[in-house]
Amino acid sequence: MIKKFATVLPMTALAFAASVVVAPQASAAYECRGNQICVYQNANFTGSARVLDPYAAYSDFRHLYYTNGVNLNDSISSVQKNTDRCAAFYNDVNYSGTVEYMVYGWYGQNVSYLMNDRYSSMATWAC
Numbered sequence: 001m002i003k004k005f006a007t008v009l010p011m012t013a014l015a016f017a018a019s020v021v022v023a024p025q026a027s028a029a030y031e032c033r034g035n036q037i038c039v040y041q042n043a044n045f046t047g048s049a050r051v052l053d054p055y056a057a058y059s060d061f062r063h064l065y066y067t068n069g070v071n072l073n074d075s076i077s078s079v080q081k082n083t084d085r086c087a088a089f090y091n092d093v094n095y096s097g098t099v100e101y102m103v104y105g106w107y108g109q110n111v112s113y114l115m116n117d118r119y120s121s122m123a124t125w126a127c
């Protein structure tokens with residue numbers, strides 16, 4: 001009598017091959033261009049970015065988003081200002097609350113410890 005054996009595939013080898021995952025490359029940080037104010041989700045100009053117009057006023061960051069879809073409000077950790085216009089970032093919407101000024105000749109840095117993840121509006125002016 002002939003015994004029938006089910007064919008067993010070497011599933012362990014197959015499963016192992018499928019589980020090999022290539023580590024995702026860190027996406028290059030957005031390079032802020034001339035006449036742009038760029039805000040970044042993370043320190044040192046990294047993470048997702050959002051370009052702000054230095055000739056516009058932004059009264060409420062709750063309506064703005066980074067390229068990754070995350071809301072801008074209370075989440076900015078570094079700023080680059082590639083414009084000679086001055087800017088002010090406020091803790092609250094409608095240009096109120098604690099303010100930090102980015103004056104003429106200031107081109108960017110990490111947000112201060114006290115204001116990290118707190119900016120909610122921004123105004124600019126010729127200076």
Ligand SMILES: [Ca+2]
Nearest residue numbers: 091118119120
């Ligand atoms: Ca805030």
